[in-house]
Amino acid sequence: MKCVIAVDAMGGDFAPHNTVLGAIEAFHESGEFKLLLVGKKNAIIDEIKSNNLKFDEKYIINADEIIDMHDHPTETMKTKPNSSMAVGAKLVKAGEAHAFVSAGNTGAMVVNSIFGMGRIKGVSRPTLTAPLPNDKGGFTFLADVGAFVDSKPQHIFEFAILSKILIENVYGIENPRVGILNVGEEESKGYKLTSDASKLLKDSQLNFIGNVEGNDIFKSTADLVVCDGFIGNIILKFAESIIPFLKSTFKNYAELGLTNKLKIGMVKGPLKEALKNANADNLGGLPLLGVDGISIIGHGSSSPLAIKNMVLRAKVMYDKDIVNKIKGTLSDYAE
Amino acid sequence: MKCVIAVDAMGGDFAPHNTVLGAIEAFHESGEFKLLLVGKKNAIIDEIKSNNLKFDEKYIINADEIIDMHDHPTETMKTKPNSSMAVGAKLVKAGEAHAFVSAGNTGAMVVNSIFGMGRIKGVSRPTLTAPLPNDKGGFTFLADVGAFVDSKPQHIFEFAILSKILIENVYGIENPRVGILNVGEEESKGYKLTSDASKLLKDSQLNFIGNVEGNDIFKSTADLVVCDGFIGNIILKFAESIIPFLKSTFKNYAELGLTNKLKIGMVKGPLKEALKNANADNLGGLPLLGVDGISIIGHGSSSPLAIKNMVLRAKVMYDKDIVNKIKGTLSDYAE
Numbered sequence: 330m331k332c333v334i335a336v337d338a339m340g341g342d343f344a345p346h347n348t349v350l351g352a353i354e355a356f357h358e359s360g361e362f363k364l365l366l367v368g369k370k371n372a373i374i375d376e377i378k379s380n381n382l383k384f385d386e387k388y389i390i391n392a393d394e395i396i397d398m399h400d401h402p403t404e405t406m407k408t409k410p411n412s413s414m415a416v417g418a419k420l421v422k423a424g425e426a427h428a429f430v431s432a433g434n435t436g437a438m439v440v441n442s443i444f445g446m447g448r449i450k451g452v453s454r455p456t457l458t459a460p461l462p463n464d465k466g467g468f469t470f471l472a473d474v475g476a477f478v479d480s481k482p483q484h485i486f487e488f489a490i491l492s493k494i495l496i497e498n499v500y501g502i503e504n505p506r507v508g509i510l511n512v513g514e515e516e517s518k519g520y521k522l523t524s525d526a527s528k529l530l531k532d533s534q535l536n537f538i539g540n541v542e543g544n545d546i547f548k549s550t551a552d553l554v555v556c557d558g559f560i561g562n563i564i565l566k567f568a569e570s571i572i573p574f575l576k577s578t579f580k581n582y583a584e585l586g587l588t589n590k591l592k593i594g595m596v597k598g599p600l601k602e603a604l605k606n607a608n609a610d611n612l613g614g615l616p617l618l619g620v621d622g623i624s625i626i627g628h629g630s631s632s633p634l635a636i637k638n639m640v641l642r643a644k645v646m647y648d649k650d651i652v653n654k655i656k657g658t659l660s661d662y663a664e
Numbered sequence: 665m666k667c668v669i670a671v672d673a674m675g676g677d678f679a680p681h682n683t684v685l686g687a688i689e690a691f692h693e694s695g696e697f698k699l700l701l702v703g704k705k706n707a708i709i710d711e712i713k714s715n716n717l718k719f720d721e722k723y724i725i726n727a728d729e730i731i732d733m734h735d736h737p738t739e740t741m742k743t744k745p746n747s748s749m750a751v752g753a754k755l756v757k758a759g760e761a762h763a764f765v766s767a768g769n770t771g772a773m774v775v776n777s778i779f780g781m782g783r784i785k786g787v788s789r790p791t792l793t794a795p796l797p798n799d800k801g802g803f804t805f806l807a808d809v810g811a812f813v814d815s816k817p818q819h820i821f822e823f824a825i826l827s828k829i830l831i832e833n834v835y836g837i838e839n840p841r842v843g844i845l846n847v848g849e850e851e852s853k854g855y856k857l858t859s860d861a862s863k864l865l866k867d868s869q870l871n872f873i874g875n876v877e878g879n880d881i882f883k884s885t886a887d888l889v890v891c892d893g894f895i896g897n898i899i900l901k902f903a904e905s906i907i908p909f910l911k912s913t914f915k916n917y918a919e920l921g922l923t924n925k926l927k928i929g930m931v932k933g934p935l936k937e938a939l940k941n942a943n944a945d946n947l948g949g950l951p952l953l954g955v956d957g958i959s960i961i962g963h964g965s966s967s968p969l970a971i972k973n974m975v976l977r978a979k980v981m982y983d984k985d986i987v988n989k990i991k992g993t994l995s996d997y998a999e
Contacts, residue, residue, distance in 0.1 A: 512897040543898035564899070598927070602927075
């Protein structure tokens with residue numbers, strides 16, 4: 330069966346405009362998958378028409394409810410059972426789609442993916458794994474970046490296994506070096522959670538290199554850094570705020586005088602090129618690993634380009650057969 | 665009595681060279697305090713001579729032992745009772761110095777300051793408070809950045825009180841807005857620690873604005889962001905790695921060809937100027953707030969300029985009478 334990717338047309342701050350545009354662009358560019366748009370049918374049709382796009386209406390799957398950014402994630406299961414997220418996740422469960430992509434409420438997407446698609450056997454907690462740029466021009470991966478807070482050591486261990494499969498198969502890094510985020514090099518440092526999780530990681534077949542610190546993330550000391558979702562989420566959001574911070578800082582500097590303004594004018598272009606790797610729009614969203622299907626979660630502010638890249642990322646996850654590879658690996662660990 | 669500042673001549677990766685140079689430069693530049701250099705007397709004298717500096721040997725306080733970066737912080741109390749850190753902290757306790765400044769092992773400096781100087785009544789845990797640059801050209805303060813991990817709600821509350829006194833008196837920000845680091849805006853999010861600490865902050869006279877997220881630190885949403893020292897330390901180190909990361913990224917980009925190299929050549933100067941606020945050398949180290957004396961802790965890699973600024977920061981802390989202000993405020997809270 331040809332790859333089928335369902336996109337939450339109602340998810341994100343600029344839905345359905347950015348979602349419909351981005352998804353259809355990915356569809357026309359690739360041509361190698363079937364696209365389903367999930368959401369309020371009339372709104373989707375209006376968006377398609379007003380942008381003069383071509384898309385067969387029979388591939389629009391109606392969902393009457395919309396989850397917004399203020400909805401409490403777990404409550405959406407009861408209050409909005411016919412949301413575009415619930416419907417999209419169920420398409421995967423029913424085998425009518427291989428992947429579901431959303432730029433909506435992250436927590437709600439985590440919950441709807443887990444309950445809609447189910448977890449893979451052996452996974453107690455799925456993880457959101459994020460690629461952060463590193464100083465070698467590649468990526469250092471961080472997991473969990475906020476699927477869950479208050480992890481147990483076993484969860485951190487699972488984040489590492491799940492992320493390793495992604496990193497090897499999608500990013501081509503064999504036997505990735507796994508570090509655990511801590512406040513020093515010594516094993517005795519940090520939380521009990523950290524030292525207990527370290528023991529599990531050390532006793533496994535993973536390429537565990539021990540503690541890494543905050544300044545190791547950009548330094549490519551490890552390929553994968555694992556931590557509880559509380560700190561991972563804070564680090565991810567902090568990292569995402571670096572480029573906006575630089576922009577504001579340059580703007581403040583430019584406002585001090587004409588010479589400064591000219592200098593900053595020269596800086597902008599090269600800076601943008603050099604930091605291409607750090608542009609969230611290019612990264613293709615974050616996969617929720619450990620659910621029984623492909624679930625890709627993007628920023629609420631996703632541009633059409635970001636949505637397009639999320640859809641293409643879902644296609645790569647399908648091509649690399651990530652879900653089955655996770656199933657195979659976990660059954661190895663269970664043996 | 666004239667302000668007396670003791671400097672750990674043996675602390676840091678480039679001691680005694682950088683420490684002696686930086687401290688004596690601050691001394692000659694300001695002239696408004698008495699400087700004590702603490703450490704191996706012969707090594708300090710050699711350093712002074714080989715750099716043709718002028719400094720009266722009677723202000724060198726001998727200490728035979730040196731704590732290095734690999735020493736376990738609490739064990740140094742037993743294993744190295746005559747370290748430059750122990751001797752420096754005791755000078756403050758004995759009233760022979762008002763401040764002690766070190767670029768040595770951070771953990772050991774925290775422990776030696778607490779046990780050497782004692783805690784101010786009402787403080788269960790001192791805090792390291794760090795200024796991070798924000799997008800308004802000012803600072804957002806983060807506490808605790810690693811004096812302690814595994815905080816209780818009361819500790820987080822104390823970090824806020826102690827930091828508020830610093831921010832108001834040294835940085836002139838009246839009634840600073842205090843946020844608590846979390847993974848979302850809603851009160852129900854995050855750890856139990858976070859919500860319990862929030863209750864204490866909300867019920868206090870502090871200007872508490874609720875949860876802030878990782879992307880709020882650079883955005884100056886709050887003047888002060890409080891959190892457990894585990895996450896604060898990771899964020900601080902991550903933040904400090906941003907400029908080295910940008911440098912590496914530009915270097916990689918420049919290596920791609922001559923045009924790129926020329927572009928990056930133009931970028932360097934303005935970038936450095938615009939990011940002046942983010943240069944750790946200028947910040948003057950981190951104060952350990954809540955001990956009964958002025959304790960300033962700097963990076964192991966501190967340059968002479970960084971050491972100089974740490975000493976001058978200690979002088980400001982003295983001029984602003986921070987220790988007595990903390991005592992007064994805590995007795996208000998206790999009433």
